[in-house]
Amino acid sequence: MRSTDYICRRNEFINSKVQRTEIYKIMADTFTQCYFHLLLAVKNRDALIRKSWKNELEMYITGIVQNHKHKLLAIYSMPDHIHIFIWYNVNQLINNLVEEIKTSINSWIKKPNLLKFNFEWQKGYGAFTHSHSQIDAVVKYIVNQEAHHQKKSFREEYLEILKKNDIKFKDEYVFAFYDNTENLE
Numbered sequence: 703m704r705s706t707d708y709i710c711r712r713n714e715f716i717n718s719k720v721q722r723t724e725i726y727k728i729m730a731d732t733f734t735q736c737y738f739h740l741l742l743a744v745k746n747r748d749a750l751i752r753k754s755w756k757n758e759l760e761m762y763i764t765g766i767v768q769n770h771k772h773k774l775l776a777i778y779s780m781p782d783h784i785h786i787f788i789w790y791n792v793n794q795l796i797n798n799l800v801e802e803i804k805t806s807i808n809s810w811i812k813k814p815n816l817l818k819f820n821f822e823w824q825k826g827y828g829a830f831t832h833s834h835s836q837i838d839a840v841v842k843y844i845v846n847q848e849a850h851h852q853k854k855s856f857r858e859e860y861l862e863i864l865k866k867n868d869i870k871f872k873d874e875y876v877f878a879f880y881d882n883t884e885n886l887e
Contacts, residue, residue: 734792735789735834736789736790736792736831737775737787737788737789737790737831737832737833737834737836737837737840738787738788738790738796738829738830738831738832739785739786739787739828739829739830739831739832739840739844739863740784740785740786740787740788740800740803740827740828740829741783741784741785741786741827741828741829741830741860741863742783742784742786742800742803742804742823742824742827742828743782743783743823743824743827743856743877744781744782744783744821744822744823744824745822745823745824746824746878747782747783747824747856747877747878748782748819749781749782750781750782750817750819750821751779751780751781751782751784752781752816752817755816756779759779759807759810759811760777760778760779762806762807762810763777763784763786763803763807764777766802766803766806767786767788767799767803770791770794770799770802771791771793771794772788772789772790772791772794772799773788773789774786774787774788775787775788775789775837775840775841776840776841776844776845777844778844778845778847778848780847780848780851780856782856783856785844785847786803787832787840787841787844796829800827800829804823804827807821807823808821808822808823824877824878826875826877828860828863828864830863830867856877857877860876860877861876864876
């Protein structure tokens, strides 16, 4: 221990060396609180996520998130994209989590042949941070996606999120947007 280390003895702070049995070194701890709103889009923005199995898909994603020690706060699957809101465990890189979600979903969809079509994700994803005070608003926003998208397209929504977060972007590096987003049953 250096002489400049602060030590505590009987709630008195002193700045000197004392026998180890009498002192407790004041140690900093690490505290984190991170919330991420993730957006994943189906390749070609095809409306491939079906209402008939979207709840099972959301439960599956919840399991992936929890297995990686994150906490799911809200999830909503639209036919062509998914919103996922999590408390984020900083011990995993966000791109590794997103890749795990994408590859696991691909396998999950292919095994029981849920689709006649090939299911793929667009390259990239959106990951936006929020503060603790915004949790309720973000959860409400995500669970109300169905009504929200009756007024606004995914393109409008996504570009608005980028602008609100002051993210500079080039159109060619944003998700490919198409107008064909009808829900297939």
